[in-house]
Amino acid sequence: MPQLHTLSRRSMVKRAGLAAGAGLLRTPAVGLSQSTSHAGSGADAPASVRPRALALIGDRYHNADYIRVSLDRLFHALQLPIDYTIQYDGISAELLASYRLLLILRDGMIWPGGYLGPDAYTDYAANLENSDSFAPATPETWITPAQGEAIRNFVKAGNGLYALHNSSHISLSSPAYREVMGGAYIGHPPLRPFQVRPAANAHPITQGMQPFIVNDEQHYVAYDKDPKHILLTAENIDGLTFEKLGAESIGGWAYDYGQGRVVFTAVGHTIHAMWAPQYFEIQKRSVRWLLKEL
Secondary structure, eight states, X not given: OOOOOOOXXXXXXXXXXXXXXXXXXXXXXXXXXXXXXSOOXXXXXXXXXXXXXXXXXOBTTBOHHHXXXXXXXXXXHHTOOEEEEOOGGGOXXXXXXTOSEEEEESOSEEOTTOOSSSSSOOGGGTTOTTGGGSOOOOOEEOOOHHHHHHHHHHHHTTOEEEEEGGGGGGGGGOHHHHHHHOEEEEXXXXXXXXXXXXXXXXXXXXXXXXXXXXXXXXXXXXXXXXXXXXEEXXXXXXXXXXXXXXXXXEEEXXXXXXXXEEEEEOOOSSHHHHTOHHHHHHHHHHHHHXXXXX
């Protein structure tokens, strides 16, 4: 079993502070040698030559901490290095040039005017003594045309995009991002159990997969590409629906784009959902497929 490095609390805080100041939090793959004496790029290659991933994470409704913990476990299992950033405005062609894989788990909104809490409901503010002094929270979009083009060109050039959960929301404000990501957010009901199952389309990511139940936000998304690329479907088997869209939704897809590849999987609102055993396996296979190792 790989040996974990022992760090004092002081050294951990110091390292995190330095990394945060640079806008990235870097997590080396556990158990891998940092030596560059071995050549290669496959799964047995040392960390120094393994393809590196960048994860853009965290928004008002999705704390970056749980996402990082979730993805750390995934990338430790894959023996792959990954960097994290919450700085959406730093995404650029120059930044992406250092990576082979981009993961996104955040929506397309920022809130320059602030907000009272992490949810979208205002009932908790009604009884505040100075409730009238709070202006309505108003979101703005963050992605620029140049950033959308940078992500699209990154994939076309031969790299991978793994869009998770609510990252489909970014498509609502970026035609270029939507074109490469493949669809756009519609909405979701509250957290409740639903079943995820493989679509009829055969794919290495879902080969041998069995249906499983997850307690999560069932995201409904508009899908723009060929139906043959759909990987997963989701259904509330108790018959609960969302608006007029029924009980079933598209849960994921995967396809080649230019010289690169794209995967979207909709589950991911909680760490419990991210670590559901079958979904965790889907994430592992998705990363490997995006890196053309599967």
